[in-house]
Amino acid sequence: SGSVVGCQAVAVLLHYFFLVTFMWMLMEGVVLYVALVRVFIKFQSRYLIAFTLASYGIPLLYLCITVPLGFALDNGPHYAGDDPQSCWLRYDTHFIWAFIAPVIVIILANIGFFIMAITIMYRHQRRQTHKSKMAIFKHWLKASISLVIVMGITWIIGILVFNRDLLFVAYI
Secondary structure (H helix, E strand, C coil): CCCHHHHHHHHHHHHHHHHHHHHHHHHHHHHHHHHHCCCCCCCCHHHHHHHHHHHHHHHHHHHHHHHHHHHHCCCCCCCCCCCCCCCCCCCCCCCCHHHHHHHHHHHHHHHHHHHHHHHHHHHHHHCCCCCCHHHHHHHHHHHHHHHHHHCCCCHHHHHHHHCHHHHHHHHC
């Protein structure tokens, strides 16, 4: 109910920080790859610096391109929200895809990292014949659930809410 400029500023900041959050989830997938595939590489502090720069820098660079592009297009403000109570990307101008597209790419990459991790864990588990089937099942369940949550793969359901017609998915 305040100014349009203030609302747009809040929406741009939300857009940026949500993308940063998803980039950190992608970095979890990269860390998983380094830990499971590139086993002999030491995890040094320079990786943390590189991951931090990537997690904050790539979304900033992306927004430096998409925000001016959004304001240059002639089909209305893209950061005002569809109703007066929200400050987010507009659905009716399809600018919501400026958020959804990179999130889908990140989720797909993390699904790839997840499949890779499960495959490696399965190969390793086959060598351990001394465990009971229940212990193996509990191990797989615990590992899968924790990886799916940490890597943000559960957001694949949240992506379906980009369309107002699919809003009911948010309540599932």
